Amino acid sequence: MITVENLTKSFQHNQNNVVALNGVSMEVPAGAVCGVVGPSGAGKSTLARCIALLEKPDSGAIRVDGTDLVSLGGKALRAARRQIGVVPQGDSLLRQRTAAGNVALPLEAAGMAGPQRRSRVGELLDLVGLTDKASMYPDQLSGGQRQRIAVARALAAKPSVLLADEPTSALDPATTDSVLTVLDRARSELGVTVLVVTHDMAVVRRIADDVAVLEDGKVVEHGKVLDLVAEPGSRISSTLLPETNQAASLKPSATGHDVVAEVVLVGFAAVGALLPEASSRFGVELSILGGGLTRLGETPVAKFRVGLSGERSESALKWMIEHDAHVRRAPVCVDGAAA
Known part of the structure; x- marks a missing residue:
């Protein structure tokens, strides 16, 4: 389970203090897919980066399975980061490595032995439906295939949480569906808790169990999708x-x-x-x-x-x-x- 409590984060921009997150609190049940939606500048990506420990919040708590990640340091922090897989926004694959090589990268960094590493890479390529593309380089793959390889790489170290920032940005509907299928399989087959930052409500409609709506750095609506759509005046209801x-x-x-x-x-x-x-x-x-x-x-x-x-x-x-x-x-x- 992911629990965020009263999270705040601000940045300096042109000598002005910009508040990106303003007292954000929310929960994502274990094994669920939660969509984080809202207009540009609402704080969605900042929230994901804080949960992934890529940004340190100014205050508040981020708990994954009961452990407050904000309070960690040293080896404990590095171990916690391995439990959180990240699919960054945009094309993040290394061009000089094959699809299999990109997936293997975090396993190499962890010192996994060659036979085990190859076996794990094979499992993940099968999960994302790209076993036949193992020896291809990123420039030989379509945008959707590259994104699926990025998901496989994020899952390599067997994280309990997967964060995906705009995973379907600039993809056509058919390709979007293939990427969402992979995220859904990560939840259903691997038991991973998935947090998806997106501007595309089709993502929420297709795979989300829960949804959080951010505006101006605050959560203005949060809960189970099927509960929210039944509430009169719900933002999610009017959108979905x-x-x-x-x-x-x-x-x-x-x-x-x-x-x-x-x-x-x-x-x-x-x-x-x-x-x-x-x-x-x-x-x-x-x-x-x-x-x-x-x-x-x-x-x-x-x-x-x-x-x-x-x-x-x-x-x-x-x-x-x-x-x-x-x-x-x-x-x-x-x-x-x-x-």
């Missing part, structure tokens, strides 16, 4: 879920319905059956006024703006809430004023 027809937020009578609401459904059972069952059970007409379906990891999630018509519309809506639908009533206007 389909947009609904905002015109449907007018008073229900303007749409020809008795009740208008925004409904978020999470999971196969809810997405597939809840709305038609509510309509049938209460004898109401249910219309989809906007929204759509997406997938977060392996879980289908729907966000719809619905209109209900019939005497038992309110009962149908209440029943949906009781069966784990997340419902927000659309604003209702009465005689031109907000109700």
Whole structure:
């Protein structure tokens, strides 16, 4: 588990003190993938560099499996750094080394014997799906292949934590998917806790269990992705879920319905059956006024703006809430004023 407590970090820039992190606190469960998102300058990369011990914070604590890394020094600090694999932003491979040679680099630095080293490199090339590229040099590989080799190199020393800074930057969608598959396999097959700094919400949608949103050096939203998307007004919800027809937020009578609401459904059972069952059970007409379906990891999630018509519309809506639908009533206007 990664625990960050009240982390602060500032830099001097043009004789001004720039606060990059301002009291950041968050937790990443062991074996989870956490996406760190936010606008440019929010502090995402600084947070990753502090956790990786590449930058020393001004104050606060960074705990990995209960050990406060900030307080370490000497051999203890070097040992802690070996438990954190880093995939830096951009193309970081050594051009004079083959793909296998790049993966082997940290193992050579650790003094691992040749037979063991070759075996470990082979395992990692298989993990990232590039066994057939072992003897190729970086300039012979595509951008996505180079990034997958960088992930393999970061995993060479069997770290418990993997930090990836913008791992899909400038990659096309198909190549992005191959890199994310590798990060997901690191979590699922090796049990590594993965922290991904990204501006691409497709990364969060595809592999993240948790997400932290940074703005101006502060965490403004943090939690499990599937919990946050169900919260009204959540930044993550508005970013990850389909947009609904905002015109449907007018008073229900303007749409020809008795009740208008925004409904978020999470999971196969809810997405597939809840709305038609509510309509049938209460004898109401249910219309989809906007929204759509997406997938977060392996879980289908729907966000719809619905209109209900019939005497038992309110009962149908209440029943949906009781069966784990997340419902927000659309604003209702009465005689031109907000109700």
